[in-house]
Amino acid sequence: MTKKLLMGNEAMAHAALEAGVRVVAGYPGTPSSEIVETVARLHAAGKAHDVHVEWSTNEKAALEVLFGASLAGARGLFTCKQMGLNVASDALMSLNYVSVRGGLVLVVADDPGPISSQTEQDTRRFAAFAKVPVLDPATPEQAYAMVKEAFDLSERFHTPVIVRPTTRVDHASAFFDVQDETFALPAPEAGFERDVSTWIIFPRRAYEAHGEINERLPQMAHAFSTEAAFAQFNEVITACGDTPTFGIMAGGISAAYTREALRMVHQRAEAAGVDMPPYRFMQVGTPYPFPADAVAAFADGLGDVLVIEELDYVLEDALAAWAGRNRVSLTVHGKLTDEARDRGENDVDDIASRIERFLGLSGRIRLRLRESSEGESEQAGSPAPAVSPETLPVRPPVLCPGCPHRGAFYAVKQALRKTPAVMCGDIGCYTLGNAKPLEAIDTCLCMGAGITMAQGLSIVDPGKKAIAYVGDSTFFASGMTGLANAAYNGHDITVMVLDNATTAMTGSQPHPGTGITLMGDRNQPLSIEAVLTANGFTRVYHADPLDKDSSIVAVKAAVEFEGPSAVIFESPCIQLIKPKVPVVVNTEICTGCKKCITEIGCPAIAFDPSAQGMRSGDRGQAVIDAALCNGCDLCTQVCPFKAIVVPLSGSPAEGGQDA
Ligand code: SF4
Ligand code: SF4
Incomplete structure (x- = not known):
């Protein structure tokens, strides 16, 4: 064993390998990407050589690959960011009914803030919607432990299991005892065994499976409260007396913040000479199914509970529902009562001040501290200077110097000049083309949507030329269905494919167009032009975005065509090439x-x-x-x-x- 400093994402990758994972698949997305990359790195180093690891073309493809592996008895790990689960949701909803064989764990990283996402959706809600258990770590150490437990839980109850870290858990680092990074080979799989009554989801089977899901959820909730492996994530602490009436419940990273905030409140109360009232604290690390038995022990004798969590009011809802169902007289405070932040990330200072208010300490602590500081100032003879926080300049994100997308946007604008146009963007670095002075993006929704949104706009607003921008990775992930739709329905759009030969925004991952896999194999790269023509695009032009004049010529030719047309702008991301001499x-x-x-x-x-x-x-x-x-x-x-x-x-x- 050696001590190693690991990021939360790296730790989860280690946990999966130690649990005997056989297949790892996902689609890159901040803050989750390093999990798959860690497995790939260890595989390349010969330390996880019997594991298959891949970036799939999108999240749905990844989850379906893993489900196939699960039916053959192998353990599988899926990773994505929160919106990636939307893409994989079709598979997830159904495979939960079919039930899994080899353990299937989904690490779905949420992004409060959001720091790099379009939404602040909460995967804990998604888990409840899909009737899939979810574990919610507060620290990298818990994330590591939860991934290991999740595989056993998955196989024991034949259910997919979601582990839902948030950005700060994914990217924080901690020391771990690791087994010199050598991982035992995964157990040999039994292989697929035909069982049409189970593996084929006919309506009759779906009805039965729904009942099985409904039966296993309370069993899991009970295990979450009573079995040490899970109960450790639902810890209850009573402080400052034996008969508290105040309770504080927290989940995810907010549980770690709340522990720190409570330490601060204790210190401030002590400094002010104010007694802390008795209170009870509970971390809920298994929010769904709600660990009712552990919550009952926590809530015993309490009158008021403050709930601290990020994103949605999941614990708040669950606690209020539990209290109502069990006729427990409890007032639940949180986001819905305007006593906790209703969006974005929490922080320790904010939680500390909310706890002080909740416990009725704010006024007393402030008054005592003011009295004592006035006393000290009088003794010192001068008031303490007020400290004002430095304000940092706001730096909006911009395309990198030398980014080839800049040339593509410029060429499109120059080619269109005064031609009325609407320009639909997509997910990738190129969304930054919206900013001044380029102002080349008018819309952005979700992966692949630019191509299809342009079609809707072309129907209703034919006076404007409908342009869609899509990156090469997004093209393969979610763009191809929209291409077929444009050709089939004869929509007049021009697709600008910004091919920089990588998935740049999430850290330069390969994709089908690069022909290089995470396992290090080289396969024939998929041709973007061939995909366009196969999908009915008869006008496809190529351009070097760093050659202004020829790019403008290509865009003009594509835009003049009435019907689906495309320009493929080809120039590598600057992260892939050596810089030239500065001008x-x-x-x-x-x-x-x-x-x-x-x-x-x-x-x-x-x-x-x-x-x-x-x-x-x-x-x-x-x-x-x-x-x-x-x-x-x-x-x-x-x-x-x-x-x-x-x-x-x-x-x-x-x-x-x-x-
Ligand atoms: S040559 Fe240098 S300064 Fe000019 S656009 Fe390129 S990166 Fe910017
Ligand atoms: S380099 Fe000077 S002359 Fe050329 S565009 Fe810039 S400001 Fe104008």
């Missing part, structure tokens, strides 16, 4: 017109209002930040005066360069 501004030529800034918005180009030159006079001049510029050459084509140039070899200094 420079020729100070003799720059006029200070700012067109390089107002047209493409590359963050490597700034404006120095104090710079002077023959042509700019005292208007100021553009300057290139050589540390940011990757030499993509786009701005040299945009400057109308050819004032931005590639320096002669060995002379990267700014100014004096011949055009």
Whole structure:
């Protein structure tokens, strides 16, 4: 055994391997991506060599691959972010009825904030909707322990099991005892055995299966309260006296925050000389099915309970429903009573102040602390200076310097000029094309929706050219059905495929168009052009987005065609290539017109209002930040005066360069 610092996601990958997982599949999505990548890394290092690991084309494909493996008796691990479960939901809802054989664990990472998502949906709600148990870790250590327990739970009750970490659990690190990263081979699977009465979900079987699900849920709830393996996640602590009437319930990362907040409240009360009232604290680590027996022990004698959780009011609802059903007189405080944050992430300071209010301590602590600080100030002879928090400048996300998407957006705008158009974006780095000065994206919904939304817009608003942008990974994940729909129904849209040869936004994962798998195999890359033509697109053009003029020609040709057409912009993400020599501004030529800034918005180009030159006079001049510029050459084509140039070899200094 060695001690190793592991991120929550890495720890969950280790837990799955230690539990004998045989197949790991998912689709990249922050904050979950490192789980699959950790398994892939260990596989590549020969430490998990009998495990199959893959990025599937989308979440539904991943879950169905794993369900097949489960029917053959293997343990499988699925990973995605919260919205990925929407994509996989069709499979999940049905496979729960069919029931699993080899343990099937879904790690679905929620994103309170949200930090990198379109929604703040709560997977605990989804679990209840799908009637699938969900475990909700407060720390990386709990995430590790829960993944291990989840496999046993899955096989014991023949159910898929969801583990739902949130961003801070996924990305926080802790020390773990790991088995020198060598993992025993998974147990050999029994193989698939034909059983049409079980594995085929006819309506009659669905009716029976629904009953089986309804029977196993209370059994699991009981296990969550009474069996040490799960009860450890539903810990109850009584503090400051034996007969509390106040209770505090928390789940997920908020349970860790609440423990810390309670420590702060204790310290503040002690410093103020105020007695803490007795209270009871409970973490609910198994929110569905609700651990009723453990909750009964927690609620015994309580009159008021404050519920702290992120995203939805899941525990609050469950506690109120439990109290109503059991005729327990309990007032539940939380999001629905405006006593807890109703969106975004919680933090320790905010929870501490809410707990002080809930326990009736706020006024007393504040008063005592003010009295004592006034006393100290009088003794010291001067008031303590007020400390105001520093305010950080807001930095909106932008496309990277040299990002090829910038050239594609610019070419489309230049080709369209005054042609009325609506531009449907999609999920990926290129959503950032919405920002000034490009302003090239008008809508963004969910994976693949740009292509189909453009079709709806073309029907109802034919006076505007309907443009859809889609990245290469999203194209394969969710774009292809929309292509077939456009051709089949004859919709007049132009699809701009922004092919940067990777899944850039989530950390450069491969996809079917790259031809490289996570197992290190090289297969024939799927051709985007072939997929487009196979789906009925008869006009498909290619363009290099960093070549302005030819890109504009390609876009014009595609847009002029009435019917489904496409431009495939091909240029690799800057994370995949070596940067070229940074460009420079020729100070003799720059006029200070700012067109390089107002047209493409590359963050490597700034404006120095104090710079002077023959042509700019005292208007100021553009300057290139050589540390940011990757030499993509786009701005040299945009400057109308050819004032931005590639320096002669060995002379990267700014100014004096011949055009
Ligand atoms: S570099 Fe060119 S586009 Fe930029 S301010 Fe100077 S003249 Fe204008
Ligand atoms: S060449 Fe111009 S557009 Fe490209 S990264 Fe450098 S400054 Fe930006």
